[in-house]
Amino acid sequence: MIINKMKIIIQLWFQLLLWVSIVAAIAYFAICLFLFVQQPRFIFFPSSVIEKTPEFFNIPYEEVWLPVPVDSGKVERMHGWWLKSNQPDAKVLLYLHGNGINIGANLAHANRFHQLGFSVLLIDYRGYGRSEGDFPNEMRVYQDAFTAWNYLVKQQQIPPSQIVIYGHSLGGAIGIDLALKHPEAAGLIVESSFTSIRDLISYRNLFQIFPVDLILNQRFESIQKVPHLKVPVLFIHGTVDSTVPSFMSQKLYAAAPEPKTLILVPGAEHNNTAVVANMEYLQWIESFVHQIYARILFNTRQ
Structure with missing residues (x-):
């Protein structure tokens, strides 16, 4: 029993x-x-609220609406600001922001480039700020950057050799992808960016009990792309960046071909390299621009 x-x-x-x-x-x-x-929602953090416009810095600007065709046959409009320099024959900077908020949160930094004499185009990827469209993903933001490039070249009729691509954090990965597709660009500035989303997940010990390599579809594999760049590139990173470790910029730098420059900013975090470096930051940008255009002039004379 x-x-x-x-x-x-x-x-x-x-x-x-x-x-x-x-x-x-x-x-x-x-x-x-x-x-x-739902992977994109762990990567992109857009906001539709624009707290500041260029008027806050007394910068004359134009509202820009760029049509982006989608698979359904419809057209979604991407919003941006065109900060035109008052200097004749000004160089142009295409500003690609990171994964959070929108272009309104990037105006202070964009203003630094404008004060250096650049005409600056800031765009909000679809799903950010006033831009139309669904929630962003990797392929969509690549398309948005490509659309912004075409606007500068085709509508503003700016020679590609006059355009510098700038990307911060996630925007750095987008900028690397764009520069790979457009080797005729003048140069590329990558600030506080990462090697890949997979590397970031490993660094932060996230989702380790899951088959990350099988699940991951938003990869942003910059480390695989930088060896094929054909443009001069400047990497900038804060040494105490707690969001993206600075060794990732060091890895990107090591993998990139010449001409290339790496600047590590002591004591700088993810979003304040220009604040910590102060006037030195502007000097680094000016020096890089001088180098790339001296190179273009030299190649033109050959």
């Missing part, structure tokens, strides 16, 4: 364990599916 009861209890325990295992497996699969589908 006791033995039969023990057998029944053991069978019930096995059944319970089996059901728990099945439920756990279903939950695990569901979480994997959720991470696969």
Whole structure:
């Protein structure tokens, strides 16, 4: 009698364990599916609220609306600001911001470039700020950067050799992709950016119980792209960056071909390299621009 009861209890325990295992497996699969589908929401953090416009810095500007065709056959409009320099034959900077907020949060930094004499185009990827469209993803932001480039070249009729691409953080990865597609650009500035999303996940020890390599579809694999760059590139990174470690810029620099420059800013975090470096930051940008245009002039004379 006791033995039969023990057998029944053991069978019930096995059944319970089996059901728990099945439920756990279903939950695990569901979480994997959720991470696969909702992945962009762990990467992009857009805001539709623009707190500052160029008027805050007394910068004359034009509102820019760029049409982006989508698979449905419709057209989504991307919003931006064109900060035209009052200097004749000014160089142009295409400003690609990071994964958070919108162009309004990037005006102070864009103003630094404008004060250096650049005409600056700031764009909000679709889903950010006033730009139309669904939630952003990797392919969409690449397309948005490509659209902004075409606006400068085709509508503003700016020679590609007059355009410097600038990208901060995630914008650096977007800038690397754009520069790879347009080797005729004057140069590329990559600030506080990363080697890949996979490397960031590993560095932060995130999602390690899941098959990250199978789930990951937003990769931004800059480390695979920089060896093929054909433009001069300047890497800038703060040494105490707690968002993206500075060794990632060092890896990007090591993988990139010449001409290239790496500047590590002591004591600077993810968003304040220009503030910490102060006037030196502007000198680095001016020096880089001087080098790339001296190179263009030299090649033109050959």
